[in-house]
């Protein structure tokens with residue numbers, strides 16, 4: 001009962017507080033910008049909005065591609081890299097959760113790769129694969145796959161043995177139990193891994209596009225930087241932020257749907 | 268060592284009852300060790316036990332004496348090192364819906380509604396037909412959860428969850444119910460209600476029940492017979508029948524027969540298994 005009322009209240013409050021804090025941030029930015037009075041150092045929110053509107057419809061810079069199309073290019077790379085990375089990560093993670101031998105074979109590589117920044121691989125990837133789409137997708141994979149593996153393995157490992165016993169004693173075959181209980185119970189943690197991986201793939205792809213690309217939001221940011229078009233830099237960053245939030249929002253909805261108990265706990 | 272073999276193999280001295288009904292569950296010379304092959308720890312030492320059809324047997328003993336291990340062997344979740352368990356003459360080799368296990372924690376499927384939790388058994392066995400839903404609903408009704416069919420487990424109280432897990436087991440119409448301290452996590456009032464509930468259920472369906480507890484009062488209230496185990500190595504040291512007519516309730520808890528059985532059990536436990 002008390003948990004319930006607390007929840008009701010926070011439902012009311014949370015959007016309010018969050019909206020207010022975002023608005024406060026924008027106002028603060030505005031004030032600082034009007035003190036600085038130099039749009040190259042710090043453009044005001046209006047400048048950024050202007051740049052956003054301008055390049056949404058108008059092409060930038062010379063290839064006749066709008067900001068939307070650059071965003072679409074980045075998104076496509078992420079979709080491919082993230083999708084592939086998820087499939088590979090979930091597959092390897094499931095194998096590791098299922099077999100001790102496979103786990104011991106793969107584990108050291110994951111442990112080794114975890115502290116490595118994916119960006120360190122960019123030069124090698126360029127040497128090996130040039131500057132086409134392949135190295136970019138590979139770079140995302142390098143970031144995404146270990147995260148997905150770890151989330152999958154921990155998810156499957158942490159399924160309470162009682163749940164599996166319960167299913168077996170209710171007449172579920174081993175296979176039925178694997179699919180309907182173990183994997184199902186691990187889904188929320190697998191999706192949580194996806195949320196982490198989304199952020200990861202944006203980091204990787206923007207960096208890759210800054211070094212070797214003719215399109216994409218990273219490319220836009222680098223070009224705008226070269227021409228001291230700070231408003232556009234901010235506009236592109238804003239687009240990345242909004243797209244990232246959108247993807248995360250979708251995953252959170254999925255999570256709420258998959259895990260009613262967790263959704264209640266998290267508000 | 269000789270003590271334990273005598274204790275396990277021949278608990279008859281203090282066994283007041285003569286079983287006339289046919290044995291449904293027969294535990295024969297079951298031995299189980301944990302740990303490495305070089306340094307095994309004996310957890311169950313030649314346990315013998317016969318449980319009659321429709322009998323309510325309580326397995327009582329201190330923590331760590333092997334009650335759960337024995338129950339898991341009967342349930343088919345563990346295989347004994349030697350000896351065997353048979354149910355109606357058939358050897359137990361794997362878990363099955365004919366003998367359902369109820370755990371201390373209800374182990375409900377959190378992503379399924381109460382109704383879908385109850386429907387899990389029929390679905391898992393691919394035995395869903397037009398009547399399954401109605402049966403599941405009436406099963407929820409039986410355990411007093413008719414109004415919560417569409418709630419998720421986390422929206423239920425502890426006692427409701429445990430009742431749901433019982434409903435989920437009962438839809439399979441198990442002939443044997445294995446319960447591992449099912450009410451241990453509940454508060455005293457709820458536990459009392461659950462005990463009454465279980466007794467009513469059992470009076471109606473008369474399944475064979477093996478009920479693990481370390482609460483002497485709970486054991487004497489529920490059981491036809493109480494099997495007392497001792498630890499290191501785990502073995503059955505005392506078997507006693509509780510000759511109190513049914514229906515029973517907590518009001519009778521101070522009656523002479525209850526007191527006699529409880530005294531006897533306590534003495535056995537205090538003497539470290541030498542009754």
Ligand SMILES: Nc1ncnc2c1ncn2[C@@H]1O[C@H](COP(=O)(O)OP(=O)(O)OP(=O)(O)O)[C@@H](O)[C@H]1O
Pocket residue numbers: 301302310328329330331332333334335336337481
């Ligand atoms: N998987 C395991 N590996 C090694 N030892 C185990 C394992 N499971 C249980 N044991 C040991 O076996 C003994 C009996 O355990 P068991 O769980 O059967 O006891 P219990 O009587 O159910 O105790 P409790 O009342 O605390 O639930 C304990 O000493 C325990 O340490």
Ligand SMILES: [Mg+2]
Pocket residue numbers: 334335336447
């Ligand atoms: Mg136990």
